[in-house]
Amino acid sequence: MRDSTTDTVDYIVTVAVMNWLINAGWDTEEIRRVVALADRAGQGICDHYTAGQAKTYDREIPRIEYRWRPVYEVMLEPAVRQIFTPGQGQVDTTAVIDRLSRLHDCLQHLIPMCERSPEWETSESQKLATQMSETLQSTLERMGAPVGSDRTVEAWTRDLIPPTSKPVADAVGDDHTNGRS
8 A cells, every 4th residue: 555654664664765875875685775775664664653553543553565666756856856965966955954954844744643553672673763863853953944834744745746857757667576466
């Protein structure tokens, strides 16, 4: 099932993958390892999110079978690439702050529900989410941007991709696994 939760997790995991690849290198084995890690990280976040929902609403919530679908628009966007490769090209500070804030909002949307999962505190997913959130918060503060907002924190969905970027996903395809759906 694909919904706003999986789109939000895809967005978070895509940015994490960009960071992992830049730090790990681009050889074929590393790429395979990172893609497998992306699937596990996303599945972990989805599992804790649904466990939190089950506890909150005191009912059974079906498990989300997660498979990472890269958000290519995010990977190809100059403002996002600038976050990971500073000093290469002109910086559009406003765009970078906007993307960082959006990612921070995505984490703030998911984390409160995940925290209700009994195993969240000791999970790899919690470490990833906390590390990303703290890094985003300190980066935004360093850039002089307000952290937190008065706006409602909502899930990110692929519907929020600007229409001019949508052909990227159509051209590349939806799945990183060559035929796995």
